[in-house]
Amino acid sequence: MTDRIPFRVTPMLATLVKKPFHQPGWLYEEKYDGYRILAYKEGRRVTLVSRNENDRTETFAGVAKAVAGLPYETLLLDGEMVVCDRAGVSRFQLLQGLKSAPRYAVFDCLYKDGADLRRTSLTDRRAALELVVRSSFAQGATIFVSDILAANGLDAFAVARRRGFEGLVAKDGSSLYVEGRSRNWLKVKVHQEDEFIIVGYTAPEGARQHFGALLLGAYDEGKLRYAGKVGTGFNGESLSSLFAAFQPLVTKKSPLVDPPRDKDVTYLSPRLVAQIAYEELTADRKLRQPVFLGLRDDKSAREVTLPRTR
Numbered sequence: 001m002t003d004r005i006p007f008r009v010t011p012m013l014a015t016l017v018k019k020p021f022h023q024p025g026w027l028y029e030e031k032y033d034g035y036r037i038l039a040y041k042e043g044r045r046v047t048l049v050s051r052n053e054n055d056r057t058e059t060f061a062g063v064a065k066a067v068a069g070l071p072y073e074t075l076l077l078d079g080e081m082v083v084c085d086r087a088g089v090s091r092f093q094l095l096q097g098l099k100s101a102p103r104y105a106v107f108d109c110l111y112k113d114g115a116d117l118r119r120t121s122l123t124d125r126r127a128a129l130e131l132v133v134r135s136s137f138a139q140g141a142t143i144f145v146s147d148i149l150a151a152n153g154l155d156a157f158a159v160a161r162r163r164g165f166e167g168l169v170a171k172d173g174s175s176l177y178v179e180g181r182s183r184n185w186l187k188v189k190v191h192q193e194d195e196f197i198i199v200g201y202t203a204p205e206g207a208r209q210h211f212g213a214l215l216l217g218a219y220d221e222g223k224l225r226y227a228g229k230v231g232t233g234f235n236g237e238s239l240s241s242l243f244a245a246f247q248p249l250v251t252k253k254s255p256l257v258d259p260p261r262d263k264d265v266t267y268l269s270p271r272l273v274a275q276i277a278y279e280e281l282t283a284d285r286k287l288r289q290p291v292f293l294g295l296r297d298d299k300s301a302r303e304v305t306l307p308r309t310r
Contacts, residue, residue, distance in 0.1 A: 003043030003073050005111050009118075011036055011051050011078060012108075012177055014169050014185035016307070020157035025174060027122065028156035030147040031167040031187055032105045033090040034082035035298050039067045039104070041075040050298035056081075063104045066142040070132060072113050077129070079106035079146070089164050092193070092275050093233075096294040106133060107146035110177055118177040125177070161190045192280060193293070196227055197301045198272040199255050201246065203264035209236070210243035214292065215265065216276065218306040223257045224270055227285065227306065233292030242295075245272065270301045281307060
Protein backbone atom coordinates (compact mmCIF):
# COMPACT_ATOMS: atom_id res chain seq x y z
CA MET A 1 0.00 0.00 0.00
CA THR A 2 1.36 3.40 -1.03
CA ASP A 3 1.35 6.36 1.32
CA ARG A 4 0.09 8.66 -1.46
CA ILE A 5 -3.54 9.48 -2.31
CA PRO A 6 -3.84 9.13 -6.11
CA PHE A 7 -6.21 12.07 -6.63
CA ARG A 8 -7.20 15.55 -5.46
CA VAL A 9 -10.79 16.77 -5.17
CA THR A 10 -12.80 19.95 -5.07
CA PRO A 11 -15.44 19.95 -2.32
CA MET A 12 -19.02 18.76 -2.70
CA LEU A 13 -21.26 21.78 -2.06
CA ALA A 14 -24.80 22.06 -0.69
CA THR A 15 -27.63 23.83 -2.51
CA LEU A 16 -29.55 26.49 -0.56
CA VAL A 17 -33.28 25.88 -0.08
CA LYS A 18 -35.90 28.11 1.53
CA LYS A 19 -37.54 25.87 4.11
CA PRO A 20 -36.64 22.98 6.42
CA PHE A 21 -38.02 19.58 5.49
CA HIS A 22 -37.96 15.93 6.50
CA GLN A 23 -37.07 13.12 4.14
CA PRO A 24 -36.53 9.55 5.38
CA GLY A 25 -32.97 8.34 4.88
CA TRP A 26 -31.46 11.83 5.11
CA LEU A 27 -29.00 13.10 7.74
CA TYR A 28 -29.41 16.54 9.33
CA GLU A 29 -26.11 18.05 10.43
CA GLU A 30 -25.17 21.29 12.10
CA LYS A 31 -24.06 23.92 9.57
CA TYR A 32 -20.71 25.23 10.76
CA ASP A 33 -19.58 28.82 10.25
CA GLY A 34 -15.94 28.64 9.25
CA TYR A 35 -13.49 27.70 6.49
CA ARG A 36 -14.06 24.60 4.37
CA ILE A 37 -10.91 22.45 4.50
CA LEU A 38 -9.86 19.16 2.92
CA ALA A 39 -7.23 17.28 4.95
CA TYR A 40 -4.83 14.93 3.12
CA LYS A 41 -2.77 12.58 5.31
CA GLU A 42 -0.10 10.78 3.30
CA GLY A 43 2.25 8.94 5.60
CA ARG A 44 3.81 11.53 7.88
CA ARG A 45 2.83 14.41 5.60
CA VAL A 46 -0.43 16.32 6.17
CA THR A 47 -1.74 18.99 3.80
CA LEU A 48 -4.74 21.18 4.57
CA VAL A 49 -6.35 22.68 1.47
CA SER A 50 -9.06 25.35 1.21
CA ARG A 51 -11.96 25.18 -1.23
CA ASN A 52 -10.07 27.40 -3.69
CA GLU A 53 -7.01 25.12 -3.43
CA ASN A 54 -4.86 27.28 -1.15
CA ASP A 55 -2.52 25.45 1.22
CA ARG A 56 -3.57 26.24 4.81
CA THR A 57 -1.32 23.73 6.59
CA GLU A 58 0.81 26.34 8.35
CA THR A 59 -2.20 28.53 9.18
CA PHE A 60 -3.85 25.65 11.02
CA ALA A 61 -0.71 23.89 12.22
CA GLY A 62 -2.37 22.57 15.39
CA VAL A 63 -5.06 20.81 13.39
CA ALA A 64 -2.48 19.45 10.93
CA LYS A 65 -0.60 17.94 13.88
CA ALA A 66 -3.82 16.36 15.18
CA VAL A 67 -4.56 14.84 11.75
CA ALA A 68 -0.99 13.52 11.58
CA GLY A 69 -1.62 11.73 14.88
CA LEU A 70 -4.57 9.71 13.56
CA PRO A 71 -3.53 6.01 13.34
CA TYR A 72 -3.88 5.60 9.56
CA GLU A 73 -1.34 5.71 6.75
CA THR A 74 -3.54 7.59 4.30
CA LEU A 75 -6.67 9.67 4.89
CA LEU A 76 -8.71 12.28 3.05
CA LEU A 77 -11.14 14.11 5.32
CA ASP A 78 -13.62 16.86 4.48
CA GLY A 79 -14.80 19.35 7.07
CA GLU A 80 -14.94 22.89 8.41
CA MET A 81 -12.29 24.78 10.37
CA VAL A 82 -14.08 26.57 13.20
CA VAL A 83 -13.67 28.57 16.37
CA CYS A 84 -16.60 28.35 18.79
CA ASP A 85 -17.89 30.84 21.33
CA ARG A 86 -18.54 30.01 24.98
CA ALA A 87 -21.90 28.50 24.07
CA GLY A 88 -20.23 26.11 21.63
CA VAL A 89 -21.52 27.91 18.52
CA SER A 90 -19.07 28.36 15.63
CA ARG A 91 -18.56 32.02 14.66
CA PHE A 92 -16.76 33.07 11.50
CA GLN A 93 -15.56 36.33 13.05
CA LEU A 94 -13.71 34.37 15.76
CA LEU A 95 -11.46 32.92 13.04
CA GLN A 96 -10.18 36.41 12.27
CA GLY A 97 -6.71 36.73 13.77
CA LEU A 98 -6.95 33.21 15.26
CA LYS A 99 -6.94 34.45 18.86
CA SER A 100 -8.42 31.10 19.89
CA ALA A 101 -7.24 27.65 18.75
CA PRO A 102 -9.27 26.44 15.75
CA ARG A 103 -10.89 23.01 15.67
CA TYR A 104 -11.74 20.75 12.74
CA ALA A 105 -15.38 19.66 12.42
CA VAL A 106 -15.18 16.73 10.00
CA PHE A 107 -18.23 15.41 8.15
CA ASP A 108 -16.85 13.12 5.45
CA CYS A 109 -14.11 10.57 4.83
CA LEU A 110 -13.19 10.12 1.15
CA TYR A 111 -10.11 7.92 1.39
CA LYS A 112 -8.73 5.60 4.07
CA ASP A 113 -5.67 3.36 3.94
CA GLY A 114 -5.75 2.79 0.19
CA ALA A 115 -9.54 2.61 -0.17
CA ASP A 116 -11.35 5.23 -2.29
CA LEU A 117 -14.69 5.80 -0.54
CA ARG A 118 -16.15 8.43 -2.88
CA ARG A 119 -18.40 5.89 -4.65
CA THR A 120 -19.80 4.49 -1.41
CA SER A 121 -22.87 5.93 0.32
CA LEU A 122 -22.65 8.84 2.73
CA THR A 123 -23.97 6.53 5.48
CA ASP A 124 -21.02 4.19 4.94
CA ARG A 125 -18.53 7.06 4.67
CA ARG A 126 -19.77 8.55 7.93
CA ALA A 127 -19.42 5.16 9.65
CA ALA A 128 -15.81 5.06 8.44
CA LEU A 129 -15.29 8.62 9.62
CA GLU A 130 -16.50 7.83 13.12
CA LEU A 131 -13.99 4.98 13.31
CA VAL A 132 -11.21 7.28 12.14
CA VAL A 133 -11.80 9.93 14.80
CA ARG A 134 -13.19 7.73 17.58
CA SER A 135 -10.31 8.80 19.83
CA SER A 136 -11.28 12.45 19.29
CA PHE A 137 -14.80 12.43 20.75
CA ALA A 138 -13.61 14.08 23.96
CA GLN A 139 -15.04 17.49 24.79
CA GLY A 140 -12.94 20.20 23.17
CA ALA A 141 -10.98 17.80 20.93
CA THR A 142 -9.09 19.41 18.05
CA ILE A 143 -10.80 17.04 15.57
CA PHE A 144 -14.43 16.05 16.03
CA VAL A 145 -17.27 14.59 13.97
CA SER A 146 -20.01 17.00 12.92
CA ASP A 147 -23.16 16.87 15.01
CA ILE A 148 -26.35 15.21 13.80
CA LEU A 149 -29.01 17.51 15.26
CA ALA A 150 -31.99 15.13 15.14
CA ALA A 151 -33.31 12.21 13.09
CA ASN A 152 -36.20 14.34 11.80
CA GLY A 153 -35.33 17.32 9.62
CA LEU A 154 -37.96 19.61 11.13
CA ASP A 155 -36.81 18.76 14.64
CA ALA A 156 -33.21 19.35 13.57
CA PHE A 157 -34.06 22.82 12.28
CA ALA A 158 -35.76 23.61 15.61
CA VAL A 159 -32.56 22.58 17.43
CA ALA A 160 -30.45 24.76 15.12
CA ARG A 161 -32.72 27.76 15.69
CA ARG A 162 -32.85 27.26 19.46
CA ARG A 163 -29.07 26.97 19.80
CA GLY A 164 -28.33 29.91 17.52
CA PHE A 165 -26.58 27.95 14.75
CA GLU A 166 -26.21 29.42 11.27
CA GLY A 167 -28.44 26.61 9.98
CA LEU A 168 -28.34 22.94 9.06
CA VAL A 169 -27.17 20.82 6.15
CA ALA A 170 -29.45 18.00 5.05
CA LYS A 171 -27.72 15.12 3.23
CA ASP A 172 -29.11 12.12 1.40
CA GLY A 173 -27.66 9.13 3.23
CA SER A 174 -27.44 7.13 -0.01
CA SER A 175 -25.56 9.85 -1.90
CA LEU A 176 -22.10 9.42 -3.40
CA TYR A 177 -19.46 12.14 -3.11
CA VAL A 178 -19.79 14.38 -6.17
CA GLU A 179 -17.54 17.40 -6.64
CA GLY A 180 -19.29 20.76 -6.97
CA ARG A 181 -22.84 21.86 -6.18
CA SER A 182 -25.36 19.08 -5.56
CA ARG A 183 -29.04 18.63 -4.77
CA ASN A 184 -28.13 15.62 -2.62
CA TRP A 185 -26.82 18.07 -0.01
CA LEU A 186 -29.22 20.90 0.88
CA LYS A 187 -28.63 23.74 3.33
CA VAL A 188 -31.27 25.64 5.28
CA LYS A 189 -30.28 28.83 7.05
CA VAL A 190 -31.46 30.08 10.42
CA HIS A 191 -29.41 33.26 10.14
CA GLN A 192 -28.63 34.88 6.81
CA GLU A 193 -24.91 35.01 6.10
CA ASP A 194 -23.19 35.15 2.72
CA GLU A 195 -20.15 36.38 0.83
CA PHE A 196 -20.13 39.74 -0.96
CA ILE A 197 -17.44 41.60 -2.89
CA ILE A 198 -16.06 44.86 -1.50
CA VAL A 199 -16.32 47.32 -4.40
CA GLY A 200 -15.67 50.61 -2.59
CA TYR A 201 -15.91 52.65 0.58
CA THR A 202 -17.33 55.97 1.73
CA ALA A 203 -15.48 58.73 3.54
CA PRO A 204 -15.47 58.55 7.37
CA GLU A 205 -17.70 60.83 9.43
CA GLY A 206 -17.40 62.03 13.02
CA ALA A 207 -14.79 60.25 15.11
CA ARG A 208 -14.44 57.25 12.78
CA GLN A 209 -11.16 56.89 10.95
CA HIS A 210 -10.19 55.47 7.56
CA PHE A 211 -13.65 54.88 6.04
CA GLY A 212 -17.36 55.13 6.81
CA ALA A 213 -19.03 52.15 5.16
CA LEU A 214 -18.15 49.48 2.61
CA LEU A 215 -19.99 49.25 -0.70
CA LEU A 216 -20.81 45.64 -1.55
CA GLY A 217 -21.57 43.84 -4.77
CA ALA A 218 -22.17 40.40 -6.23
CA TYR A 219 -22.41 38.92 -9.69
CA ASP A 220 -25.80 38.34 -11.25
CA GLU A 221 -25.89 36.72 -14.70
CA GLY A 222 -22.28 37.77 -15.23
CA LYS A 223 -22.76 41.42 -14.22
CA LEU A 224 -21.43 42.90 -10.99
CA ARG A 225 -24.39 44.55 -9.26
CA TYR A 226 -24.62 46.77 -6.19
CA ALA A 227 -25.93 44.97 -3.09
CA GLY A 228 -25.83 47.73 -0.47
CA LYS A 229 -23.54 49.18 2.20
CA VAL A 230 -22.29 47.87 5.52
CA GLY A 231 -21.11 50.25 8.24
CA THR A 232 -21.09 48.04 11.33
CA GLY A 233 -18.95 45.16 12.58
CA PHE A 234 -15.63 47.03 12.59
CA ASN A 235 -13.21 48.00 15.34
CA GLY A 236 -10.14 50.24 15.26
CA GLU A 237 -7.86 47.38 14.23
CA SER A 238 -10.06 46.14 11.39
CA LEU A 239 -10.69 49.67 10.10
CA SER A 240 -6.94 50.23 9.86
CA SER A 241 -6.04 46.85 8.32
CA LEU A 242 -8.86 46.98 5.79
CA PHE A 243 -7.97 50.50 4.73
CA ALA A 244 -4.38 49.41 4.11
CA ALA A 245 -5.58 46.44 2.05
CA PHE A 246 -7.79 48.73 -0.05
CA GLN A 247 -5.12 51.12 -1.24
CA PRO A 248 -3.56 48.97 -4.00
CA LEU A 249 -7.08 48.32 -5.35
CA VAL A 250 -8.26 51.93 -5.68
CA THR A 251 -9.69 52.67 -9.12
CA LYS A 252 -11.30 55.76 -10.66
CA LYS A 253 -14.08 53.83 -12.37
CA SER A 254 -16.88 51.98 -10.59
CA PRO A 255 -16.78 48.22 -11.27
CA LEU A 256 -20.58 48.08 -10.83
CA VAL A 257 -23.10 48.15 -13.65
CA ASP A 258 -25.51 50.00 -11.34
CA PRO A 259 -23.41 52.17 -8.98
CA PRO A 260 -25.18 54.07 -6.17
CA ARG A 261 -25.47 57.84 -6.14
CA ASP A 262 -23.46 58.24 -2.93
CA LYS A 263 -20.93 61.06 -2.81
CA ASP A 264 -17.35 60.75 -1.55
CA VAL A 265 -17.05 57.14 -2.70
CA THR A 266 -13.69 55.53 -3.40
CA TYR A 267 -14.11 52.58 -5.73
CA LEU A 268 -12.00 49.42 -5.63
CA SER A 269 -11.17 46.69 -8.10
CA PRO A 270 -13.42 43.74 -7.19
CA ARG A 271 -10.89 41.44 -5.51
CA LEU A 272 -11.72 41.25 -1.79
CA VAL A 273 -14.52 39.04 -0.47
CA ALA A 274 -16.29 39.81 2.82
CA GLN A 275 -18.46 37.59 4.99
CA ILE A 276 -21.66 39.49 5.80
CA ALA A 277 -24.50 38.70 8.20
CA TYR A 278 -27.82 40.31 7.36
CA GLU A 279 -31.54 40.22 8.08
CA GLU A 280 -32.73 39.72 4.52
CA LEU A 281 -32.45 40.82 0.91
CA THR A 282 -35.07 43.46 0.10
CA ALA A 283 -37.35 43.33 -2.93
CA ASP A 284 -34.77 45.29 -4.94
CA ARG A 285 -32.10 42.80 -3.78
CA LYS A 286 -30.27 45.03 -1.34
CA LEU A 287 -28.98 43.98 2.07
CA ARG A 288 -31.04 44.89 5.13
CA GLN A 289 -29.22 45.34 8.45
CA PRO A 290 -25.86 43.98 7.27
CA VAL A 291 -22.92 43.38 9.64
CA PHE A 292 -19.33 42.86 8.56
CA LEU A 293 -17.87 39.60 9.94
CA GLY A 294 -14.49 39.41 8.23
CA LEU A 295 -12.60 38.82 4.99
CA ARG A 296 -12.56 35.49 3.19
CA ASP A 297 -9.48 34.33 1.31
CA ASP A 298 -10.88 30.90 0.46
CA LYS A 299 -13.25 32.09 -2.26
CA SER A 300 -12.47 34.18 -5.34
CA ALA A 301 -14.54 37.25 -6.16
CA ARG A 302 -15.68 35.72 -9.46
CA GLU A 303 -17.47 32.98 -7.52
CA VAL A 304 -19.61 35.43 -5.51
CA THR A 305 -23.17 35.61 -6.82
CA LEU A 306 -26.29 37.24 -5.42
CA PRO A 307 -27.94 34.76 -3.04
CA ARG A 308 -30.78 32.72 -4.47
CA THR A 309 -32.81 29.88 -3.03
CA ARG A 310 -34.23 27.00 -5.07
